Amino acid sequence: MQQVDTKARFLFRNLIRGLLWFAVIITAFIIAENYIEENFRSHVDVLQSNVFLLYSIYTLSEIVFGILPPELFMMIWSLGQTSLYMYALNVVALAAISYGAGVFGYYIGNQFSKTPFYKRIHERHLVQYSKQLKRYGIYLVIVGAITPIPFSATCMMAGSVNLPFNNFLLICLSRILRFAVFGWMVWSFPNLFNG
Numbered sequence: 001m002q003q004v005d006t007k008a009r010f011l012f013r014n015l016i017r018g019l020l021w022f023a024v025i026i027t028a029f030i031i032a033e034n035y036i037e038e039n040f041r042s043h044v045d046v047l048q049s050n051v052f053l054l055y056s057i058y059t060l061s062e063i064v065f066g067i068l069p070p071e072l073f074m075m076i077w078s079l080g081q082t083s084l085y086m087y088a089l090n091v092v093a094l095a096a097i098s099y100g101a102g103v104f105g106y107y108i109g110n111q112f113s114k115t116p117f118y119k120r121i122h123e124r125h126l127v128q129y130s131k132q133l134k135r136y137g138i139y140l141v142i143v144g145a146i147t148p149i150p151f152s153a154t155c156m157m158a159g160s161v162n163l164p165f166n167n168f169l170l171i172c173l174s175r176i177l178r179f180a181v182f183g184w185m186v187w188s189f190p191n192l193f194n195g
Contacts, residue, residue: 011139018147022071022182025148026189029075033190037079044079058094062101066150070094070179074186087187095179098151102172105152109159118160126160133157138171145175 036044047054054073061068077090112118133140141163144154158168 007136007139010136011142014143014149015146018143018149021148022185025069025071026185029071029186030190033079041080044076047076048080048082055093055097059097059101062098062152063104065153065156066101069148070098071182071186074183078186078190084187088183091179091183095176098179099172099175101152102145102155102175103169105155106159106165106168109156110162111159112156113160113162122160133161133163137163138167141168141171142174145172146178151175 054076058068058070058073062070073094074087074091077087113122141154141158143149144151155168155172
């Protein structure tokens with residue numbers, strides 16, 4: 001029973017941290033939205049018109065440890081004259097890419113963990129992380145899926161310690177929930193606060 005409480009506290013503490021970080025991001029966006037519209041409209045239009053470039057950058061980011069937060073792309077598509085329908089389609093596409101990148105990351109971690117190079121790196125730098133992942137397992141994947149912690153890196157670690165794949169796929173569906181909720185917030189909150 002004590003270990004379940006510890007895992008629940010771990011999950012709750014990290015979800016709160018992640019949601020606070022997102023609150024900072026969305027607040028900064030609400031404050032800066034009018035400034036961005038006035039001063040960078042032409043740049044935003046160029047980005048919005050080059051969908052292939054945006055998706056390529058996003059896909060690369062999601063595969064390579066999730067360097068850029070998905071909310072940045074949501075914000076780009078929420079600016080200007082984008083319809084709710086087009087915005088929602090883009091958020092769905094971002095969620096699908098992210099989910100796929102997570103599964104790919106799991107596979108990379110699983111295969112890479114079998115190499116001698118990984119074993120050397122693991123012994124020198126990753127032991128404390130894999131211990132934490134084995135201890136918290138699926139809870140850490142949930143935190144990676146919902147918070148700004150790099151999702152792909154979490155998935156690679158999950159693959160490297162061989163978390164059960166079917167459980168992993170099921171838990172990663174929480175990533176889609178994140179996109180639905182955060183996408184709605186990025187679309188709605190600036191209108192609520194800026195009139």
